[in-house]
Amino acid sequence: MSNGHDDFEPIDGVNDIQIPQSTTVDHLIVEGNNNNITGDTLSNVIVENWIFAPIAVTIQKMNVSKPTHVFNIAEKESKKQFFAEALIPFLFAGLGLILAGVMLESAEGSEFFTTLPDAVIMVPTLVGLKGNLEMTLSSRLSTLANLGFMESRRDKLNVAISNMALIQCQAIAVSSLAVIPVLIVGEKPITAGDTLCLLLSAVVTASLASFILSLLMVAVVIAARHWNLNPDNISTPVAASLGDVSTLYILLTVGTLVCHMRDLHITLLIVILICFLIIAIVGALMAQKDRFTLEVLKNGWWPILCAMVITTLSGLVLKKSMQAYPPLAAFQPLINGLGGNLVAVQASRISTQLHRARKNREVEVKPLHHYIDPIRAFFGKNEDASAAQILIGISVPSNIIFIFIIFLIGVGFHNTTPFTISFVLVCAIQVTVLLYICQILVRAMWIMRIDPDNSAIPFLTALGDLFGSLLLILCFWNQWKYFGLPVSADQYTGHKFGH
Incomplete structure (x- = not known):
């Protein structure tokens, strides 16, 4: 032109x-x-x-026509329906995160962490990577489903194959970098053999966990559309219910197996690593054949890498905090996971609204200063405020239930009313701050021509991990300092969570 x-x-x-x-x-x-x-x-x-084109813009460039009778939140979804759809998956997610806490606290004495103690730094990075990949996949699939691009069997198959190939490529490539923080800030010297063990453990864990959870995400979104439910509300918590615990289990199992093999079959470990790198290359070649995943393949790396840097800081915080307050490990997956799940639901909903407005050629985003007012974000007469109220309303009573379950299992000290109030309060603060940032960040990215489906969620969940870890440390310090709760390292009885 x-x-x-x-x-x-x-x-x-x-x-x-x-x-x-x-x-x-x-x-x-x-x-x-x-x-x-x-x-x-x-x-x-x-x-x-666009710097990073969203699905709706890709649709316009493709000049395709899809059914107009797709799911419309504004017309069909009441507050009660949103509450019901979000509550049950959220409760299952909480149980999964509690189980992840059981595993993480017990894993302190596992053979993998005993052999390579600095490997604990990789835990938030790998769990966060898994969460970011699955949540962005969930948001992407939900948007495609709500826009009518997963109606026929052929559409579903094409979307599933291209997105699962993309996730494999991203998981293997980014997890390869998870070893770098261990090499830089690890407290003990690490040999070449140790580095190979850490690298292969991270790559295999990310690949297997992503494959399992990608299958689950595709199935959940298809089932939600079949039953006329909004996948934005369901898919993310469902992934979280199994995601953290499956990632931790695979990491501990694979890490222990690799440590056993390195003395006898070091060459075999190298061959296995090369095979997974080939899988990543094949995944990239498959993903580039689809217009939707091609855009993510070209431009979707920097949000995940930036989020990985933030979650690496969370890993350092986690290691130090576990040394100072050993029981904290049982609560860390819960506060970080639930906060990330709730804000991911909100981000996915807002992103779908923006995509639908673009597809229907409606007003998409008002001037950004319109969204800065916290009164509008939480008390206004708009979808953002209604959803935020429901999500916070789900969070508070659910956390009380989850604390009861954790202490029922056993965590090495007895629950107190001040601790319950303090924990629920820091969880509510974390969720509130994340929801406020979310409704600004998603629209800011849209205005800056960056796809929020694939960019906002990694930042929000990574910030949730870091912010949640810091608030949790504050909670434990406060209870130890002012209420005499026996949670410090010198007071802790050595009781293992769940034993």
């Missing part, structure tokens, strides 16, 4: 479209008539280039 819009791409075959006025930075622009876009008959509609 030669009219000053060289940065834009035309949508072939789109003519005579009525487009309402849009206040977002990312509105559609008319060639040759940029001063009037309200209600006019338009031709040569063009779309801006």
